[in-house]
Amino acid sequence: MPRWLPRAMVLALALIACFQLGSWAFHQLTGLLINILIAFFMALAIEPAVSWMASFGMRRGLATGLVFLILLIVSAGFIALLGSMLAGQIIDIVEDFPKYVDSVISWINTTFHTELSRVDIQDSLLRSDWLRKYVQNSATGVLDVSAQVLGGLFQLLTITLFAFYFAADGPRLRRALCSVLPPARQAEVLRAWEIAVSKTGGYIYSRGLMALVSGLAHYILLESLGVDYAPVLAVWVGLVSQFIPTIGTYLAGALPMLIAFTVNPWYALWVLVFVVIYQQFENYVLQPKLTAKTVDIHPAVAFGSVIAGTALLGAVGALIAIPVIATLQAFLGAYVKRYDVTDDPRVQGRPRAQGRREPGSGTLLKRIRRLLRGSSQASQEPRPPS
Numbered sequence: 542m543p544r545w546l547p548r549a550m551v552l553a554l555a556l557i558a559c560f561q562l563g564s565w566a567f568h569q570l571t572g573l574l575i576n577i578l579i580a581f582f583m584a585l586a587i588e589p590a591v592s593w594m595a596s597f598g599m600r601r602g603l604a605t606g607l608v609f610l611i612l613l614i615v616s617a618g619f620i621a622l623l624g625s626m627l628a629g630q631i632i633d634i635v636e637d638f639p640k641y642v643d644s645v646i647s648w649i650n651t652t653f654h655t656e657l658s659r660v661d662i663q664d665s666l667l668r669s670d671w672l673r674k675y676v677q678n679s680a681t682g683v684l685d686v687s688a689q690v691l692g693g694l695f696q697l698l699t700i701t702l703f704a705f706y707f708a709a710d711g712p713r714l715r716r717a718l719c720s721v722l723p724p725a726r727q728a729e730v731l732r733a734w735e736i737a738v739s740k741t742g743g744y745i746y747s748r749g750l751m752a753l754v755s756g757l758a759h760y761i762l763l764e765s766l767g768v769d770y771a772p773v774l775a776v777w778v779g780l781v782s783q784f785i786p787t788i789g790t791y792l793a794g795a796l797p798m799l800i801a802f803t804v805n806p807w808y809a810l811w812v813l814v815f816v817v818i819y820q821q822f823e824n825y826v827l828q829p830k831l832t833a834k835t836v837d838i839h840p841a842v843a844f845g846s847v848i849a850g851t852a853l854l855g856a857v858g859a860l861i862a863i864p865v866i867a868t869l870q871a872f873l874g875a876y877v878k879r880y881d882v883t884d885d886p887r888v889q890g891r892p893r894a895q896g897r898r899e900p901g902s903g904t905l906l907k908r909i910r911r912l913l914r915g916s917s918q919a920s921q922e923p924r925p926p927s
Contacts, residue, residue: 575857576696580703582861584711585741591708605709609701619780622773637803733872740867747831752779754827755819759797762815766808768801784860790820838867 567574587608594604639659646657707714715734719727756779763771774797782793794816801808838846843863850862 572696573699575854576699577703578861579857580700581707582741582864583700583704584707585738585864586745587704587708588711588738589742591711601711602709605705608708609705619773619776623777733868736871737864737868740871741864744864744867748783750831751823751827752783755779755782755823758819759815762812763797763801766801766804766811768797768804768808770800774800790816838863838870842866842870
């Protein structure tokens with residue numbers, strides 16, 4: 542047996558063991574890595590505000606803490622107002638629920654000529670096995686919900702701490718990263734970092750503007766219909782529809798429809814129609830203009846990046862997909878050589894004229910005709926006698 546074979550076998554087994562260990566560790570730390578990724582982009586989003594405060598002589602740690610305090614106060618106030626509104630509306634719905642049931646039963650009896658009564662329906666529902674099983678499953682699921690709530694709070698605390706450290710120690714982090722790279726690579730890393738801050742801030746800025754416009758439009762509608770808590774509902778629609786990807790629009794429109802239904806069922810239909818129309822206006826008119834000025838990414842590319850991010854990382858990937866693609870596009874744009882585009886009408890989407898020929902094609906045809914004409918004349922000339 543060759544001497545190198547045992548060493549090669551040991552080396553191969555060691556590499557396989559290291560790969561298995563690394564794969565196991567990566568799967569175990571996937572949640573932590575996703576939290577760090579979210580915290581990093583959160584730090585990039587608040588980096589302009591922290592740097593602006595630091596330019597006036599404020600310490601970065603204090604500036605970061607002040608930004609997080611403002612965000613906490615605004616979020617807590619919004620959640621408190623929304624919770625009080627939902628509690629009041631739920632109480633009203635529960636109190637008026639028998640009236641809704643009586644009206645539905647009356648419509649069914651009138652339309653289908655039946656003799657249903659609310660008392661019989663209540664008795665059959667209370668005695669059904671479905672309700673008993675549902676109550677048992679709900680009682681056993683309380684602990685699971687509590688565990689999920691505690692896990693969510695711990696995850697939020699982890700993201701907040703990492704984002705605070707990334708934003709407060711941003712210069713130190715960049716210095717530590719550049720210290721292990723040559724000068725040429727340091728310039729590229731710093732440029733990529735600057736682009737990431739600009740694009741992430743631009744993305745948050747554009748989403749904030751669209752949330753403001755959406756909130757104002759829905760506030761005008763809800764106020765004109767006389768729906769209670771119109772300001773809070775408008776803020777809910779603006780924030781949820783813009784900062785929750787994919788399903789945010791449906792979640793944002795469901796709550797105003799429910800509240801409008803308690804006032805008048807036809808108002809809920811008007812809210813649904815307005816939400817659909819405004820969504821089309823936002824997708825085809827408002828979002829492309831704001832995105833082109835802040836993020837500079839094509840709407841089709843943005844849509845595709847959101848789908849790809851959702852497939853890779855779920856809701857987190859959908860949330861950070863657009864700033865990531867915008868950063869990569871801006872960074873790689875410096876390394877792509879571009880040329881002047883020809884004045885061909887097909888570039889502008891217009892068909893080329895039928896009688897127009899390509900440059901140089903007439904000259905080539907003339908040469909071919911001359912050669913053919915010369916060969917025919919040579920064949921027709923009389924040959925001298927031999």
